Structure formats: structure tokens, C-alpha cells
Amino acid sequence: ETISYGVIKMNIDTDTQWAYWDGIRSYSEENRAYLQSQIGNPEGHDKPNKKFYDPRMPVRSAEETTVARLGQCFSDLNCVDVF
Numbered sequence: 001e002t003i004s005y006g007v008i009k010m011n012i013d014t015d016t017q018w019a020y021w022d023g024i025r026s027y028s029e030e031n032r033a034y035l036q037s038q039i040g041n042p043e044g045h046d047k048p049n050k051k052f053y054d055p056r057m058p059v060r061s062a063e064e065t066t067v068a069r070l071g072q073c074f075s076d077l078n079c080v081d082v083f
Contacts, residue, residue: 003078012073016066023065027058 034041034052041047051057074080 003076008077010073010077012070015069015073019065019069020062023062024058026065027061031057 028035031052034049037049038053039046039048041049041052071080
């Protein structure tokens with residue numbers, strides 16, 4: 001509502017921090033069985049888990065949730081497709 005009155009600033013720091021954390025949290029939760037050891041998971045006791053505990057994987061998940069949250073912020077601020 002305030003945006004319709006001309007407010008052009010919104011503090012999104014806390015929201016983006018939470019979105020980043022939520023991406024890491026959800027990645028850890030979804031892949032818990034693969035993050036317990038280097039080898040051995042639900043697919044087999046000798047199956048490797050390297051692609052799951054690679055630090056880039058949860059960071060990528062965090063980036064994706066942050067991008068989604070920023071998209072929501074841009075939409076809330078009416079600044080999507082304005083140029």
C-alpha cells in the first residue's frame with residue numbers, strides 16, 4: 001500500500017539473509033542421508049556422496065532461494081520490466 005503513495009525504499013536485508021539461509025537449510029534437510037559420510041547412502045553402502053557435500057551445492061541452493069526472494073521484492077516494489 002505504501003508503495004502506491006510513493007515510498008521507494010524498502011529494507012530487504014533481513015529477508016535476503018533469511019532466503020540465503022533457507023536455501024542452505026533446505027538443501028541440508030533434503031540431502032541429509034547423503035551428508036552423513038563420504039561413502040554410503042540410501043542408494044548403496046558403497047556409493048559416493050561427493051556431489052552432495054561439495055560446498056558449491058548448498059551455496060547454489062542458497063543463491064537460488066535468494067534470487068527468488070529478490071524477484072518477489074522487485075515485484076512488490078513495482079520495478080519489474082520498467083526499463
